[in-house]
Amino acid sequence: MRGKNKIFYHNFLPYLLLLPTGIYMGVFIGYPILETIRLAFTHPYTGEISLYNFQRLSRDFHFWNALKYTFLLAGIVIPIQVTLALGVSLLLLRRFKGSNMVLYIFLIPLTISDVAAALIWYNILTGNGYLNRILINLGLLKSPLHFFGYQYRSMEILAIVITEVWRATAIVFVIIFAGLQMIGKEYLEAADVFGASTYQKFRYIILPMIKPSLQTALIIRTLFAMQIFGVVWILAGRDIPILAGETYYWQIELKNPNVAAAYSLIIACISIFLGFLYIKLLKPEYLER
Amino acid sequence: MVSVRLENLVKRFGKVTAVDHISLAIKNGEFVVLLGPSGCGKTTTLRLISGLELPDEGRIYFDDSDVTYLPPKERNISMVFQSYAVWPHMTVYDNIAFPMRIKKVPEDEIKRKVKWAAELLRIGELLDRYPHQLSGGQKQRVAVARAIVVEPAVLLMDEPLSNLDALLRMLMRSEIKKLQRRLKVTTIYVTHDQVEAMVMADRVAVMNKGRIMQIGTTEEIYNKPANLFVAGFIGSPRMNFFEASVSDTILDTGYFKMKLPEEMKQVLEGYETVIVGIRPEDIHPVERGIPPGVKPIELEGRVDFIEPLGSDTIIHLKIGEILLLVKVPGSYIVEMGRKLKVALDFNKLHIFDKKTEKAIL
Amino acid sequence: MKMYKGEALKMILTYALASIIVAWILVPLGLIFISAFAVPKEYYNIHKLIPLAFTTENVYTLLFVLKAWKSTLNSLIVAGLTIAISFALGLPTGYSLARFMFKGKDTFKLLIIGLRMFPVIVLAIPFTVIYLKIGLADTLIGVALAHTAMSLPFVVLITSSLFSGIPVDYEEAGMVFGLSRFEAFFRITLPLALPGLAAAAIFVFIMSWNEVFIASVLVLVNRTLPADILVSALNAPDPLKFAAGFIMVLPAMIFVFFARKYLIQVWGITIR
Numbered sequence: 056m057r058g059k060n061k062i063f064y065h066n067f068l069p070y071l072l073l074l075p076t077g078i079y080m081g082v083f084i085g086y087p088i089l090e091t092i093r094l095a096f097t098h099p100y101t102g103e104i105s106l107y108n109f110q111r112l113s114r115d116f117h118f119w120n121a122l123k124y125t126f127l128l129a130g131i132v133i134p135i136q137v138t139l140a141l142g143v144s145l146l147l148l149r150r151f152k153g154s155n156m157v158l159y160i161f162l163i164p165l166t167i168s169d170v171a172a173a174l175i176w177y178n179i180l181t182g183n184g185y186l187n188r189i190l191i192n193l194g195l196l197k198s199p200l201h202f203f204g205y206q207y208r209s210m211e212i213l214a215i216v217i218t219e220v221w222r223a224t225a226i227v228f229v230i231i232f233a234g235l236q237m238i239g240k241e242y243l244e245a246a247d248v249f250g251a252s253t254y255q256k257f258r259y260i261i262l263p264m265i266k267p268s269l270q271t272a273l274i275i276r277t278l279f280a281m282q283i284f285g286v287v288w289i290l291a292g293r294d295i296p297i298l299a300g301e302t303y304y305w306q307i308e309l310k311n312p313n314v315a316a317a318y319s320l321i322i323a324c325i326s327i328f329l330g331f332l333y334i335k336l337l338k339p340e341y342l343e344r
Numbered sequence: 345m346v347s348v349r350l351e352n353l354v355k356r357f358g359k360v361t362a363v364d365h366i367s368l369a370i371k372n373g374e375f376v377v378l379l380g381p382s383g384c385g386k387t388t389t390l391r392l393i394s395g396l397e398l399p400d401e402g403r404i405y406f407d408d409s410d411v412t413y414l415p416p417k418e419r420n421i422s423m424v425f426q427s428y429a430v431w432p433h434m435t436v437y438d439n440i441a442f443p444m445r446i447k448k449v450p451e452d453e454i455k456r457k458v459k460w461a462a463e464l465l466r467i468g469e470l471l472d473r474y475p476h477q478l479s480g481g482q483k484q485r486v487a488v489a490r491a492i493v494v495e496p497a498v499l500l501m502d503e504p505l506s507n508l509d510a511l512l513r514m515l516m517r518s519e520i521k522k523l524q525r526r527l528k529v530t531t532i533y534v535t536h537d538q539v540e541a542m543v544m545a546d547r548v549a550v551m552n553k554g555r556i557m558q559i560g561t562t563e564e565i566y567n568k569p570a571n572l573f574v575a576g577f578i579g580s581p582r583m584n585f586f587e588a589s590v591s592d593t594i595l596d597t598g599y600f601k602m603k604l605p606e607e608m609k610q611v612l613e614g615y616e617t618v619i620v621g622i623r624p625e626d627i628h629p630v631e632r633g634i635p636p637g638v639k640p641i642e643l644e645g646r647v648d649f650i651e652p653l654g655s656d657t658i659i660h661l662k663i664g665e666i667l668l669l670v671k672v673p674g675s676y677i678v679e680m681g682r683k684l685k686v687a688l689d690f691n692k693l694h695i696f697d698k699k700t701e702k703a704i705l
Numbered sequence: 706m707k708m709y710k711g712e713a714l715k716m717i718l719t720y721a722l723a724s725i726i727v728a729w730i731l732v733p734l735g736l737i738f739i740s741a742f743a744v745p746k747e748y749y750n751i752h753k754l755i756p757l758a759f760t761t762e763n764v765y766t767l768l769f770v771l772k773a774w775k776s777t778l779n780s781l782i783v784a785g786l787t788i789a790i791s792f793a794l795g796l797p798t799g800y801s802l803a804r805f806m807f808k809g810k811d812t813f814k815l816l817i818i819g820l821r822m823f824p825v826i827v828l829a830i831p832f833t834v835i836y837l838k839i840g841l842a843d844t845l846i847g848v849a850l851a852h853t854a855m856s857l858p859f860v861v862l863i864t865s866s867l868f869s870g871i872p873v874d875y876e877e878a879g880m881v882f883g884l885s886r887f888e889a890f891f892r893i894t895l896p897l898a899l900p901g902l903a904a905a906a907i908f909v910f911i912m913s914w915n916e917v918f919i920a921s922v923l924v925l926v927n928r929t930l931p932a933d934i935l936v937s938a939l940n941a942p943d944p945l946k947f948a949a950g951f952i953m954v955l956p957a958m959i960f961v962f963f964a965r966k967y968l969i970q971v972w973g974i975t976i977r
Contacts, residue, residue, distance in 0.1 A: 068801075068805070068886075069801045069804075069805035069807040069810075070801075070807065072797035072798060072800060072801035073797075073798050073801050073802075073813060075793070075794045075797065075798070076794045076795060076797075076798040076857065076861065079794050079853065079857065080816070080820070080857075083828075083850060083851070083853070083854055084820065084823075084828065084854055086831075086835070087828045087831035087832060087835065088827070088828070088831075090831035090834060090835060091827060091828075091830060091831045094830065094831060094834065143726060146719065146722055146723065146726070149719055151716070151719055151720065151723070153723070154723070156727075157723045157726055157727055159965050160726075160727050160730050160731060161726055161727075161730060162961075162965075163730055163734070163958065163961065164730065165911075165961075166911050166915075166957035166958060166960070166961045167915070167953075167954055167957065167958075168914070168915030168916075168917065168931055168953055168957075169915070169917065170915075170917050170931045170934055170935055170938075170953065171915075171931075171950050171953035171954050174737065174934075174938070174946050174947065174949060174950030174953075175733045175734065175736075175737045175950055175954070176733065177946065178733075178736055178737050178740050178943075178946075178947050178950065179733060179736060181943065182751075183748060183749055183751055183943065185736050185755075187751065188751055188753070188754055188755070189754065191751055191752070192752065192754045199751065221729070221730075221733065239427060239429065241425045241426070241427050241429035242429050242431055242432075244396050244416075244423075244425070244429065245423065245425060245429035245431070247395075247396065247415070247416040247417060248394055248395075248396070248416045248417070248421060248422065248423040248500075249417075249422070249442060249443035249446060249490070249494070250416075250417040250443060250446045250447060250494075251417065251442075251446050252417070252446075255446060259442070260431060263433040263434075264431075264432070264433055266433075274822065275822070278822055278824060281824060282824050282826050282918070284826070284917065284918050285917045285918070285931070285935065288935060289935065289938060289939075292939065299826055299918060302826070302829075302830065303918065303921070303922065306829075306830055306833070306922055307921070307922065307925075312830055312833060312834055315830045316830045316831065319826065319827040319829070319830050320827070322824055322826065322827060323823075323824055323827045326822075326823075326824045330822060395709075398707040398708070398709065399707070400707060413707070413708070413709055413710045414709070414710060415709045415710070415712075
């Protein structure tokens with residue numbers, strides 16, 4: 056009897072340990088996802104199953120703008136981040152005095168929230184900000200440059216791009232740098248020995264070998280970009296509509312969880328679609344069996 | 345193809361001096377092996393020659409040009425790495441072609457040369473494969489093919505066989521040696537395996553603690569070790585050593601005495617204590633009959649332990665406190681515990697200064 | 706230091722680029738510190754290049770007049786609860802994934818990795834509806850439970866990697882000498898994993914401390930700091946915004962300074 060008990064215990068212990076996480080995921084993730092779908096397809100006034108929320112969205116120019124700006128911001132920010140992260144990774148691959156310090160400093164923004172980052176750049180770019188102080192005190196400007204306000208929307212986008220690049224390049228960098236460090240030292244030395252220039256080493260050895268990391272970085276960054284909220288909300292409010300911002304607006308200001316759920320669902324679907332797209336497009340063929 | 349000259353190279357890593365004033369001249373087309381225990385500085389020396397590391401002091405010349413501070417790509421060298429470093433994202437063909445593509449060799453010539461190298465190393469049917477589809481031995485061949493295909497001035501090899509199994513290692517060492525003879529490329533080869541070194545090298549440089557202890561042909565290193573370290577490092581089983589005091593005409597180890605012939609008396613003049621060395625294969629059991637040409641010194645001891653190795657047997661012979669290893673053919677049978685009389689070959693004795701550890705004779 | 710020919714220029718360029726990177730990160734941070742403590746009159750005088758008179762008044766007003774200390778406290782409570790819940794759930798899971806072979810393990814792992822990528826803001830809306838039903842609406846524990854959805858996959862992946870890094874032999878040796886599996890875990894494996902777990906906890910803290918969307922959707926009265934700032938920042942005078950930015954940046958940076966080496970390792974694990 057005891058022996059049997061023991062076998063039972065041994066076979067089920069791993070599952071027992073997974074159980075709390077499993078229950079949590081069911082109750083706090085699985086169920087809410089279903090609830091999101093239910094809400095999104097429920098008429099907010101009649102309570103019937105309907106496509107009303109989506110029809111409501113498609114007639115709202117804010118929705119199309121939100122879609123446009125979310126993709127526009129991602130399209131501007133991500134390439135800059137990837138390029139910058141690659142550049143810094145390559146720089147830090149050269150060991151020099153203080154390179155570790157530079158590494159730690161470059162990682163600081165990982166710990167800074169989007170709201171705080173937005174305030175940090177608002178501090179620099181606003182009318183009384185340091186950019187204007189420098190330009191005016193140097194006599195380069197008579198009156199301050201305006202980054203904020205509805206009539207300066209392209210400047211608002213610039214401010215958002217700067218903030219996002221400052222804040223979230225670090226996550227791309229961490230992923231790429233980790234991938235870079237996993238390349239065996241001798242692979243790079245072999246390239247040196249066989250005459251590759253710095254550029255050739257980068258183009259033909261490093262870049263193909265960090266493709267998996269690049270893929271991960273792109274996926275994670277793109278998914279986050281689809282959820283961009285705090286930075287835009289602080290710096291531009293609803294001047295620059297974005298998907299997460301509209302979700303927030305419908306939920307909090309308009310108290311309509313059904314349309315908000317429809318927005319959520321759209322964000323989720325876009326994320327999943329883009330994730331699969333990257334995985335398909337960027338698969339490193341040499342790892343296939 | 346060039347000659348290589350190292351002059352007083354020093355390389356330090358923090359407080360550790362990895363390479364300590366090394367000077368070495370390698371002739372055009374020569375195959376030199378750097379041999380030594382791990383941490384002796386042999387790999388660092390190779391990396392200094394390759395340009396992957398820069399020396400703190402000293403100079404490196406290829407023929408008459410100073411390459412000390414040239415980056416690797418300007419030295420016209422090739423290298424086979426210990427881990428092979430065959431790039432995982434390129435096919436075998438692309439791996440071998442890479443050095444030539446860098447040098448902008450026309451594509452049809454690349455094709456011809458890859459084919460040539462692949463046939464030479466018998467990997468012709470693997471050209472379309474990726475490295476993860478290859479065995480260790482095959483990767484090793486790819487690494488060698490990639491290294492020879494550019495016809496380098498100097499070919500560097502860093503323990504290229506250490507990750508292969510024993511059989512493959514034996515096969516490859518003869519193949520690499522034959523290849524080097526054919527290509528006549530100046531080759532510097534690092535290993536910790538003395539058999540590998542002795543089989544392959546034109547000359548062996550035995551290294552220890554960042555210094556070259558001796559450089560010479562296999563025959564020289566084995567028969568005329570310049571110091572205690574080389575004598576002890578080369579040869580298996582290890583050479584027998586015992587301390588002896590010198591007095592006029594007698595060499596006294598405390599357990600046995602030897603009368604010195606006239607010519608040795610002069611050489612040993614002025615020394616008080618020396619180390620005497622004799623290889624296990626230069627000691628013969630008297631009862632088997634002493635081979636011709638041996639000038640015997642007879643000793644008696646007790647058989648303490650026997651190591652039968654098949655073709656050979658190693659007898660541990662206890663003479664007083666000293667343990668003497670004797671190597672005899674496997675066909676010779678002795679029993680443990682019995683007494684055995686052996687003859688040391690006087691002509692094969694090595695004598696070292698106890699203080700400087702240098703060979704006197 | 707010895708250099709290759711023509712390398713001096715490269716080295717200068719390297720240091721120049723490194724300096725630009727350092728300045729790019731540190732200057733904005735330094736400026737928010739200055740602005741947070743600048744005397745407002747100095748700040749509003751645009752003809753002063755940099756405010757030189759300082760005061761703690763901005764921070765004081767924000768914390769005690771506008772009662773931001775309450776939302777700061779709320780943020781700390783939520784972060785603490787999130788750490789507690791996600792470790793209570795994630796630690797056994799991580800251990801199970803690290804130590805056992807069982808059917809469905811790979812599927813479960815894939816699920817966790819997939820969840821790591823899942824846009825958690827999607828969950829915020831249904832949470833409001835569900836919380837109303839079960840009485841968690843507008844509570845900090847509700848926010849913590851939602852933040853757990855975000856941190857749990859990281860905790861599972863980090864702990865499982867940490868436990869895998871500790872040889873099972875240590876535990877088995879303990880069991881051979883008379884410990885039960887649980888005792889072996891608590892007396893051998895856990896202490897060995899502690900520094901890594903501490904880093905993971907900091908990681909979770911930062912995630913929760915910084916999260917704004919879920920927090921501002923789920924809680925309208927007992928707001929966390931970022932949510933509070935998000936709602937009130939637009940109306941507050943600039944110096945108070947900067948004081949708020951300063952308060953938000955500070956704890957995370959202090960934590961990171963002390964755990965920087967471990968954090969890089971932890972980040973490395975979470976993205977693999």
